[in-house]
Amino acid sequence: MDSTDILVAGGGTAGLAAAAAFGSLGLRVTCVDPAPAETPDGPDADLRTTAILTPGRALLEAAGLWDRLAPEATPLRVMRIVDARGTPVRRDFDAGDLGDQPFGWNVTNAVLKRAFAERLAGMPNVALRRGTGFAGRVAQVDEVTATLSDGSRVAARLLVGADGRDSAVRRACGIGVRTTRYGQKALVFAVTHDRPHGGVSTEVHASGGPFTLVPLPDHDGRPCSAVVWMTDGVEALRLKGLPDEEFARAVNARSAQVMGPLAPVGGRQLWPIVTQVADRVTARRTALMAEAAHVVPPIGAQGLNMSLGDLRTMIDLARARPDDIGEESWLAAYARAREPEIRLRAFGIDALNRASIGGLGPLRALGLRAMHGIGPVRRGLMQLGLGLR
Ligand SMILES: Cc1cc2nc3c(=O)[nH]c(=O)nc-3n(C[C@H](O)[C@H](O)[C@H](O)COP(=O)(O)OP(=O)(O)OC[C@H]3O[C@@H](n4cnc5c(N)ncnc54)[C@H](O)[C@@H]3O)c2cc1C
Numbered sequence: 410m411d412s413t414d415i416l417v418a419g420g421g422t423a424g425l426a427a428a429a430a431f432g433s434l435g436l437r438v439t440c441v442d443p444a445p446a447e448t449p450d451g452p453d454a455d456l457r458t459t460a461i462l463t464p465g466r467a468l469l470e471a472a473g474l475w476d477r478l479a480p481e482a483t484p485l486r487v488m489r490i491v492d493a494r495g496t497p498v499r500r501d502f503d504a505g506d507l508g509d510q511p512f513g514w515n516v517t518n519a520v521l522k523r524a525f526a527e528r529l530a531g532m533p534n535v536a537l538r539r540g541t542g543f544a545g546r547v548a549q550v551d552e553v554t555a556t557l558s559d560g561s562r563v564a565a566r567l568l569v570g571a572d573g574r575d576s577a578v579r580r581a582c583g584i585g586v587r588t589t590r591y592g593q594k595a596l597v598f599a600v601t602h603d604r605p606h607g608g609v610s611t612e613v614h615a616s617g618g619p620f621t622l623v624p625l626p627d628h629d630g631r632p633c634s635a636v637v638w639m640t641d642g643v644e645a646l647r648l649k650g651l652p653d654e655e656f657a658r659a660v661n662a663r664s665a666q667v668m669g670p671l672a673p674v675g676g677r678q679l680w681p682i683v684t685q686v687a688d689r690v691t692a693r694r695t696a697l698m699a700e701a702a703h704v705v706p707p708i709g710a711q712g713l714n715m716s717l718g719d720l721r722t723m724i725d726l727a728r729a730r731p732d733d734i735g736e737e738s739w740l741a742a743y744a745r746a747r748e749p750e751i752r753l754r755a756f757g758i759d760a761l762n763r764a765s766i767g768g769l770g771p772l773r774a775l776g777l778r779a780m781h782g783i784g785p786v787r788r789g790l791m792q793l794g795l796g797l798r
Pocket of ligand 1 (some may be wrong): 418419420421422423424441442443444457458459460461541542543544571572573574577578595597637680698699700701707710711712713714715716
C-alpha cells in the first residue's frame with residue numbers, strides 16, 4: 410500500500426491547485442482523478458473561463474502557479490453592470506477606486522488545467538494519477554486509508570475531497586447537501602468584437618439571468634470576450650442548438666449592443682446552475698473543498714475563488730501546525746473558518762441570482778444608482794465581492 414501526507418481526490422482546477430499548494434510546502438501529495446487529461450480542442454474540453462480575483466493570486470503565486478498563468482491572463486479593471494430593461498442604466502465599478510491592482514485576471518480553464526498539470530509534473534513530491542478515482546475510505550484516528558477504483562489503496566494523514574459537485578468522498582463520509590435548483594443553465598461560448606474590451610467585464614441584466622462578457626486575449630487578431638449567458642434551461646438548450654447565423658442574431662439581441670456587434674466563435678457548452686452547500690466540510694481525517702463543499706451560480710466570479718479561500722485556510726493551518734495536519738482540532742479549525750463564510754456567500758449569490766432572474770427587481774428597488782452613487786457603499790460592495798472583507 411502507498412503512503413502519502415495528503416491524498417487529493419479530484420484533478421479539476423481546485424484539486425490541481427490543492428496538490429500544487431500542499432506540494433509547495435514540501436509535503437508528499439498524491440492526486441487522483443478517474444478522468445483522462447483533457448485535450449484542449451477535444452469534445453470534452455472545458456470551454457469555461459475563470460476570473461481569478463486578487464486574493465486568489467497570492468495563493469497561486471506561493472504554489473508556483475501564477476508565473477505560468479500570467480502570460481495568458483487578461484486583467485479585469487472595471488465591472489460594468491447594465492440594467493437593460495426599459496431605459497438602460499449603466500454603472501461602472503472601477504478597481505482604481507480601491508488601489509492600483511485590477512479586480513482580477515481572466516484565464517481559460519484549459520490554460521488553468523494545463524499550467525497546473527505542468528507545475529505538478531515538475532514536483533518530485535507530488536504524484537498525479539489519472540485514470541483512477543477515489544472509491545472508499547476507512548478513517549482511523551491517525552490516518553485514513555482510501556481505496557481507489559483500480560483496487561489499489563493509499564494511506565494518508567489527510568484526504569482532501571475536491572472531486573466535484575457529486576463528490577464520492579462526501580458520500581463516503583455520509584455528509585448530506587442542501588441543493589437549490591433554478592431551472593436555469595449557463596450557456597458558455599466566446600465572441601469577437603470590433604471594439605477593444607479595455608479590461609471591462611460587463612453584466613447585462615434583462616430577465617432570466619445575467620449575460621456576462623469577460624475579457625479574453627485577442628482571437629485571430631480581433632478583440633475577444635468569454636460569454637456566460639444564464640437563462641431558463643429549455644431556452645438554453647434551444648439556443649445551443651441554433652444554426653450559427655440565428656445564434657449570432659440571438660446573442661446580439663440579448664447583449665443590448667453593449668460591446669457593439671458580437672460574432673460568436675468556437676463551441677458552445679451548457680452548465681447546470683445550482684446552489685449547493687454541504688452540511689459539513691469535515692469528517693475524520695477528511696476535508697471537503699471547492700464544488701464538493703459548495704456550488705454557486707457563476708455570478709461575481711465566486712466559485713473557484715471560494716475554493717481558493719478553502720485552500721488558503723488549509724495551507725495556513727498546515728504552515729502553522731504541520732504536525733497536526735488532518736487531526737481532529739486541525740479539521741475543527743478548518744470547519745470553523747470556512748463553514749460560516751461558505752454559507753454567507755452562497756446565500757448572497759443565491760439572492761443575487763434570484764434578483765437577476767426577475768430582471769434585477771429587488772436590486773432596482775434598492776437602487777443600482779444609489780448603490781453606485783455612494784462612494785463608501787460602492788467601495789464596500791467591491792471589497793465584499795473580492796473577499797477582502
Ligand atoms: C459557467 C461557469 C462559469 C464560471 N466562472 C467562474 C469564474 O469566473 N470564477 C470562479 O472563481 N469560478 C467560476 N466558476 C466556477 C468554477 O469553474 C468551479 O468552481 C471550478 O471549476 C470547479 O472546480 P472543482 O475542481 O471543484 O470541480 P470540477 O471541475 O468538477 O472537478 C472535479 C474533478 O473531480 C473528478 N472526480 C470525479 N469523481 C471523482 C472520484 N471518485 N475520485 C477522484 N476524482 C473524481 C472529476 O473527474 C473532475 O476532474 C464558473 C462555473 C461555471 C459553471
